[in-house]
Amino acid sequence: MNRSYLDYAAKRIGQAVIVILLSYVFTFIVVSVLPGDPITNVLRDPQNGFSEQEIQQIIAAQGLDRPVLVQLWASLSQFLSGDLGLSMRSNRPVSTLIAEVLPSTLVLATSGLAVAIVLALVIGYGTQFLPRRYGQGLLRGFPSLFLSVPNFVIGLVLIHIFGFQLGLFRVINADSFWATFFAAVALGIPVSAQIAEVLIANLDHEARQDYAAVARGRGISQSRLFFRHLLKPSALPVVTVVALTVGELLGGSLITETVYGRTGIGSLVQRSVTTQDLPVIQAVVSLAAVAFVVVNLLADLVYPLLDPRVKLIGTVKPRPATGDDAFDDRVEGIPS
């Protein structure tokens, strides 16, 4: 591992820490300026019957009437010492809440990504080799169709057909194999559209190259041509898209988890945002920032493995943590 690579890695990690801290402060300010918080929301629930005077007494007793900057400093100090604090909504440690739900979201997001990749590959393969009369053109329209149907609609349709009518899974057992599978399908379909669009465009490009014509001329099988020759160069931009879909998967998991009654990061965020549970929102945003940065770093590391033409330049320029233009700053030899 050369020095320039280590410099590059150190700068990227430093940038990631700044991104995480800024996201923490930004989230705190945004949520603080919004009306309400979980404690006063409960106190002001008309069912409770607290008078305004009593509400103010309780708010003061818990230090919620302190200036925002004082609260921010207290919160940030706690965060920097590694303590994510207590959920204002449930009074339980935020780290416990995240630990409870993270495995479920990881399973769903990974399965959703697997479904998306498989679906994109099937569509990609079909667009190259399916005869026109069997609907090759139709296949090319699938990504647009998948993108335009919201995943909660797909989720509800799948539940009604496979859950209620065919009885493959029970909605009350959201972690069962089939329930997870169909949740992953609902989550994966829109994500597959983005991957398939990029894949189709690159497959079309590679299929027009001389080496593909030579391979065809040698009479190799369709599968061999696809997997050995066309897919590898076409997959390079797809890796970038896959990395960028992390946000999509996290966002989609919110809706999918809600529809399928799964507990996960998505449903935790949904509950926390609707009640403005600041400590949980901040922890999850920071976690998402970490996930996004790490996945994009991994994507960068995978690049040279997929294409030997890609190598790090000696002088590394800083780059934003995310963004499509990132490659231009640090790699050369990207296939056109």
Place this chain on the structure above:
Amino acid sequence: MSHLAQFVSITRRRLLTAGSAFLLAGAVTFTGVNPALSAEDPRNGGDIVFLIDSLGGTWIPNNSAISSFQGHVWGHVTDKLVYVDADGKVSPWLAERWEQNAEATEFTLHLKKGVTFSDGTPLDAAAVVANLDIWYAGRKNEGINPIALFPKTYDRADVIDPQTVKVTFKKPTLGFIPTLGYHGSILISPKTLAQPATQQADLAKTSGSGPYVVESWKEGDHVTLVKRKDYNWGPPAVGHTGPAYLDRITYKIVSEPSLRVSAVQSSQADVAYNASPQELKSLKDEGFTVATPRYLGFVNGWAINTKLEPYNDVKVRQALQAAINRQEIIDTVYTPDWKLATSFIQSNVPGATDQSALLAYDPAKAEKLLDEAGWVKGADGVRAKNGKPLTLTLHSNPYLATAKAIDELIAQQLGKIGWKVDIRAFDVVTFTDRVKYGGPTVPAYEVTRSFIDAGTIASILTNANNGENWFNLDDSDKTLNELRDKIAGAASTDVRNPLLNELQKYVLEQGYFIPRTQIVQRIYVQSPTLKGEVYNGVAYASYYTAYKSE
């Protein structure tokens, strides 16, 4: 294909089962059904799944006991000192009997022997004192709130002997005994109460004395309760005091309402909470049990801000009272399961009187009152006075799913007589922050509030004694102040009931409160094979007496 065939056969079988259950059920009504009257003997065993929109926030008992969601779980994990049925009738439970002095300032409770919490601690006088103290005061700096509707006149509670508690109030508190049956008054083990808030927030670490204990729970997902086999102190009023019949109850969150109902229809669950009123007729026709119990409390309606123009004019308020066609609300938004408001408190509250005559729909009277008040109809059909249009801004209550639909219907009704109505819908967070009783932009606050004892009313009328001042009158209405003080100080229901009648008449006549309909805030759709459940005074379903039939 085989799945499809199976589905068709299940549907047919279900229809047949549902049909026969419907015939067998005959004229049994489900609200407040007494399981002792059921035709078949309850069967031991079986598990049920109850699908619910949410399981609230924290599980700190004081902060969650009255939640429309968590209250279901607390009702099975804990007991109360007295039982209050759907008609507000108070009967002994863990307090076998009680006495009070003539001034209603001292109460002596005699406790049932042999009752224990699930952690083994005896439920004795010391435990009751610990609960009364925390209901009254909470531990505010720790985030443990007091129970807001617990009498603020509480002074202290003393242990006389292990089975006897003496409770003293600073002023007459006739509502104390019924309040012990309120959903906030759940008895928790003193060991749990001594824990800090973060420990109390873990439901698995909380011990009650109820017929079920927590087997497992996951925040945002489910709570599973399992039967406590040594339970033997149920409320005699429900006709059963031994262990529960059902082995297990799982409260599972399914936030999408149509999925909750579909899951019950496809036999994947036994109860769906909070179905849409529009679905109820077809579900009944399919043979499902539909329960729409009314809680004891205020009806759904508006508390009017009497400081805000033009609602500082009694004639405008009276016109508003007469301009609402309440029957049309029931016919259009609800089903016949909903009842017309007869006062500003629900008709099942002891002490409620029938004031229907004051709530009659009379658009001609409303127009006449507005004419007299100087509001003249313009060419556009909107009334105006001194160049200002007659407007009403409504903030749909997010705690009631049908609130906006009712607002829209009322806007049409008022529009006919020249009112311009603006409807604003907020989410819960924004609503609780911006919409308050008597707020400067809130002419009408939409009320949804349960209570156990009508004495509670005294604390909402004005700002005296830390009151909520619903009508923004402060202490300007002498008649109301007098009624408030007499009701708060009444030492017997014989003295209090005529005062309550007078108060209801006065508040409605003055147009301080504009009722819409009696409220049903908890709707249950239930499998026909599940029977014997009981609905208490705050409309929670108890499955302590329930069983599954063949």
